[in-house]
Amino acid sequence: MQISIIMPAYNEERFIAQAIESVRAQTWRNFELIILDDGSHDSTRKIAESYARIDSRIQVESHLNIGVAPTLNLGLEMSANEWVAIMHADDVMMPNRIERQVAFLTLHPELDVASSWVKHIDSKGRIIAKDNSRLLTEDVIQTLYLNNELIGFSHPAAILRKSAVLAAGGYRAQFHVNEDIDLWNRLLEYGYKILVQPEFLLKYRIHHGSASIAQSRFIRQQVHWVKDCMIRRRSSRPELSWGEYCCFCRTLPWYVQVNAWRKDTAKVLYKAATFQFADHRFLQLVPTVLAAAMFQPSYIIRQVSSKLSLSSNL
Numbered sequence: 001m002q003i004s005i006i007m008p009a010y011n012e013e014r015f016i017a018q019a020i021e022s023v024r025a026q027t028w029r030n031f032e033l034i035i036l037d038d039g040s041h042d043s044t045r046k047i048a049e050s051y052a053r054i055d056s057r058i059q060v061e062s063h064l065n066i067g068v069a070p071t072l073n074l075g076l077e078m079s080a081n082e083w084v085a086i087m088h089a090d091d092v093m094m095p096n097r098i099e100r101q102v103a104f105l106t107l108h109p110e111l112d113v114a115s116s117w118v119k120h121i122d123s124k125g126r127i128i129a130k131d132n133s134r135l136l137t138e139d140v141i142q143t144l145y146l147n148n149e150l151i152g153f154s155h156p157a158a159i160l161r162k163s164a165v166l167a168a169g170g171y172r173a174q175f176h177v178n179e180d181i182d183l184w185n186r187l188l189e190y191g192y193k194i195l196v197q198p199e200f201l202l203k204y205r206i207h208h209g210s211a212s213i214a215q216s217r218f219i220r221q222q223v224h225w226v227k228d229c230m231i232r233r234r235s236s237r238p239e240l241s242w243g244e245y246c247c248f249c250r251t252l253p254w255y256v257q258v259n260a261w262r263k264d265t266a267k268v269l270y271k272a273a274t275f276q277f278a279d280h281r282f283l284q285l286v287p288t289v290l291a292a293a294m295f296q297p298s299y300i301i302r303q304v305s306s307k308l309s310l311s312s313n314l
Contacts, residue, residue, distance in 0.1 A: 001105075002030050002081045003031040003083050003085055004080055005085045006034045006072065006078075006079060007020075007023075007075075008036045008038055010089075012089035013047060015091075015205065016090070017051075019088070019089050019090060019093075020051050020058070022095075023093055024051075024055060026093065026097065026098045027098075027099045031098060032057050032059070032079075032080060032081070033058045035059070035089075036062075036063075037060065038065050038066060038067070067176060068171075068179060070173055072170075076162055079162055082161060083102075083105070083160070083162070084159065084160050086157075086160070091205050092121070097116070097201040097202060101116065101159045104199075108193075112161040112193050113158055113160050113161065113192070115153045116157045117130070117201070118131050118204040120204050121206070122207065127203070128206070131154065133196040135151065135196040141188070141195070150185060150226065153184070155180035164190075168192065174242065175222060175226055177219050177222060178219060181223065181226050182230075186230075207275075217268045220264040224245075224249075262295050263299070265292075266292045267292075267299070269288055270300060276288060
């Protein structure tokens with residue numbers, strides 16, 4: 001099987017060499033790597049091009065900054081193969097990632113998207129946590145789908161059937177930073193199949209520049225919008241634009257708005273604590289976690305308990 005790997009990159013000079021090296025070190029050798037420089041202002045493009053000169057499997061495309069979703073769609077169009085693996089320019093592939101994903105797809109030919117478990121690493125590459133999705137069976141996926149619950153998993157660990165993603169409309173730019181969650185749930189509505197492979201095949205980097213940290217409150221608000229759009233589609237109603245959705249939220253009863261703000265604040269603070277832990281700022285970590293627990297104790301207890309139970313097996 002020939003695999004295309006697409007790597008969007010924006011100002012990733014600090015980490016992109018390690019990301020590229022992890023792709024070149026794959027035990028599965030039959031791949032092309034398309035690096036898409038999304039208008040970087042640093043040496044990202046220069047580093048990528050230096051690798052393209054020494055490895056014919058690598059090509060570099062550079063354009064003005066257009067955002068992640070359009071860049072990913074461009075990568076899909078450029079891909080020569082039906083199966084496309086996603087790779088972020090600040091993450092690290094396990095050496096056998098592609099080989100194991102190809103084996104998983106061979107065992108599950110019905111699938112159109114497969115992701116995997118990931119290990120979280122800090123800016124220096126130290127493993128700090130694990131994220132092991134429970135989306136391992138069709139029954140789990142279907143239960144969530146029938147209950148109108150969002151399906152979400154690690155995007156940079158995903159491998160996609162190109163024709164399925166394009167048929168579903170590709171990535172949508174309006175859902176910036178949540179374009180992957182929007183895509184997964186639209187794929188399910190088209191009847192495509194998704195599973196997570198129960199193997200750790202990627203190291204997902206958490207650092208100060210991570211969009212999931214810097215824009216955590218906006219991400220939370222957008223997640224609600226993605227779900228609202230999903231429910232509207234499934235009930236044959238038109239989706240709301242971002243502006244329309246914000247106006248709709250302001251019409252909700254005050255206690256509903258306050259409760260949503262409370263839960264979102266807990267998750268935003270917990271995300272901030274995750275960054276503080278990754279950055280070894282432990283004096284700030286404890287009060288942040290305690291503040292998060294004040295807003296939604298049950299959620300924080302579940303998250304902390306889960307991380308503690310996993311940490312013993314890092």
